[in-house]
Amino acid sequence: MTQTAANPAPHVLVTGSTRGIGAAIVETLTAQGARVVGHGRTDGAGVIGADLAEAGGADTLWARALEQLDGRIDVLINNAGVFEAVAVDAPDDAWQASWGRTLQINLQASADLCRRAVLHFRARGGGGRIVNIASRAAYRGDSPAHWHYAASKAGMVGMTKSIARGYAIEEILAFAVCPGFVMTGMAEDYLASRGGDKLLADIPLGRVADPAEVASVAAYLALEAPGSMTGAVIDVNGASFVR
Structure with a gap:
């Protein structure tokens, strides 16, 4: 992508950018000329610290990112998430707390950021893009200990499609990516706990995805995908679930 005065570098906010898929997305977008602000639990170089488990955390993150990006965000990538069994x-209070935390971080905070993005895009005109990193669990479900994770990712897909349908006429585009297992810390722990060889046998490709593979798809949707693709959900799961 070539930047000119008429076509400035896109400004991008990426949540959950300190490791795994998020870090790979930042690296890929930066290499393609985008100006990226990331997000993590604490402030760091190019990273805004914000707790998305807290009500209002997403709004605070958006405001700080907007300030760092000189008042313009062109692309929002919601990647932050938790995968907790x-x-x-489980005791009732533990069950409720786990569902509340997972839905807050994976879905509510993403929704809050999408809302801010839509309002920002509409106010300044010219459209914008949202890329939500969901999961194959949105379609095929997950383990008996991860109902809440699957539900949160299914909600993310439904939200993405609703945004695409509702705002396409304003050139506000929304996409989702549904990875299967990706070799991040979360996936490594889960593979180990569930018996890695058995799970790998369920992936026709014979391996889990590399974060860079998911990042390449996210970057394409963020910077290059044609408008007619809005609402698309892209699978990256080694054919372990084919829709």
């Missing part, structure tokens, strides 16, 4: 026979 809770057993069906």
Whole structure:
């Protein structure tokens, strides 16, 4: 992508950017000329610290990112998420707390940021793009200890499609990416806990995805995908789930 005065570098906010898929997305977008602000638990170089488990955390993150990007955000990439187990026979308070935390971080905070993005895009005109990193669990479900994770990612897909349908006429585009297992810390822990070889046998490709593979798809949607693709959900799962 070539930047000129008429076509300035896109300004991008990426949540959950300090490791795994998020870090790979930042690296890929930066290499393609984008100006990127990331997000993590604490402030750092190019990273805004914000707790998305807290109500209002997403709004604070958006405001700080907007300030750092000189009042213009062109692309929002919602990648932050948690993948925490809770057993069906867990104590009631633990069950409720786990569902609340997962839905808050994975879905509500993403929704809050999408809302801010839509309002920002509409106010300044010219459209914008949203890329939500969901999961194959949105379609095929997940383990008995991860109902809440699957539900949060299904909600993210539904939200993405709603945004695409509602705002396409204003050139506000929305896409989702649904990875299967990706070799991040979360996936490594889960593979180990569930018996890695058995799970790998369920992936026809014979391996889990590399974060760079997911990042390449996210970067394409963020910077290059044609408008007619809005609402698309792209699978990156080694054919472990084919729709």
